[in-house]
Amino acid sequence: MAEDVISTVATPIPIKRHRPWYTILYIQVLAAIALGILIGYLYPDLGKALKPLGDGFIALIKMMIAPVIFCTVVHGISSMGDLKRVGRVGIKSLIYFEVISTIALAIGLLVGRTLQPGAGFNIDPATIDPNSIATYVTQAQEQGIVAHLIAIIPESYFGALARGDLLQVLLVSILSGFAIAFMGKAGEPITHAIDLAAKVFFGVIRIIVRAAPIGAFGAMAFTIGAYGIGSLWNLAALIGTFYLTSVLFVLIVLGGVARLAGFSIIRFIAYIKDELLIVLGTSSSESVLPQMIQKMERLGASRSVVGLVIPTGYSFNLDGTNIYMTLSILFLAQATNTPLTIWQELGILGVAMITSKGASGVTGAGFITLAATLAIVPDIPIQSLAILVGIDKFMSECRALTNLIGNGVATIVISRSEGELDKDKLHETMAHPIQLGEELEHVRA
Secondary structure, eight states, X not given: OHHHHHHHHHSOOOOOOOOOGGGOHHHHHHHHHHHHHHHHHHXXXXXXXXXXXXXHHHHHHHHHHHHHHHHHHHHHHHTTOOHHHHHHHHHHHHHHHHHHHHHHHHHHHHHHHHHOTTTTOOOOGGGSOGGGGHHHHHHHHTTOHHHHHHTTSOSSHHHHHHHTOHHHHHHHHHHHHHHHHHTGGGGHHHHHHHHHHHHHHHHHHHHHGGGHHHXXXXXXXXXXXXXXXXXXXXXXXXHHHHHHHHHHIIIIIIHHHHHHHTSOHHHHHHHTHHHXXXXXXXXXXXXXXXXXXXXXXXXXXXXXXXXXXXXXXXXXXXXXXHHHHHHHHHHHHHHTTOOOOHHHHHHHHHHHHHHTTTOOSSTTHHHHHHHHHHHHOTTSOGGGXXXXXXXXXXXXXXXXXXXXXXXXXXXXXXXXXXXXXOHHHHHHHHHSOOOHHHHTTSOOO
């Protein structure tokens, strides 16, 4: 008994060392965003000159996205072994994406009809300068449905990785994963080598992500300096409607899905707050794609499912972009006094279900997708897009945030449906989340 007491007393109690608050990445990013807004507001020219900081950070992240997705998807498929399981996860994911994406499109349409944020603008499309949207219209015309599908096929195997087009990288990765899986035991060394390569790429991401505050500072300073806070007030009704709709979609629709899957959407949002702040600063959900892959694995989702769902979701599960598309189309119709029948609105919904697929998380991609949809639906004058040019940067932040949360929820749901979610780890990690700086120290352990 005495020995037990002595042994108990002698056992050292682990002491959790608290990091200084100023070294926590999300606090650094938050401070950088606030400073960027201040600089952009007080010194607009300086704010515009800081644009390369944000562009440089996003370029560094984008540099790593193609190899990270390639390694993650290839390893996910080749390590599953059972190819029927690969197909099952893929089909489940696509069905889930289509259902939730359609709900998002329908909600944007419903909110636009109900609140009518564009009513009363009485804008004559003939008075709008088309030059401000010439670039977007050109890109939209190049993105017809057939051309969009053909563009998924890269010119060469390595061309997909060089260009960094998400859909092309996905195609090459899926084919490679299946090819290695068909090799059986002979393919196991290749799978192991790809996993080691992934650790190298995530190691590079760990270094780059420390520059997130600098990127967020530059991007936010440019946004406020170039467009001004005043531009928000000009179209406050649309901006407010979009943000409110997105918040309600996350809390009610995704929150309901999360509850059915056995977790809290609020706790999940708190768990990925670091990534959300980086997205807020950079307006790009791609800027945190590698970190999301790691965080979903640490949350208890199986690596193979994460490797399939997250990269695919970045092209096929863009809830924020879907809400924005239908809501903005109705706004433009109302602003230009273009009457739409219920059948025309349902037609817009059907077209948007196709054009919304493959819009990557890069800033401005949602606007190009909107232009592509209007190019196919001739009822609303496409030059009316010029109304939205000044505020699209502010809208892109909400699109990216909603897209990110939606893909995270989808990963947990699909992993749970496969019986590959560690529920105890899920709740424990959400209750005691690790800061991003600490998270990246464990590179795909």
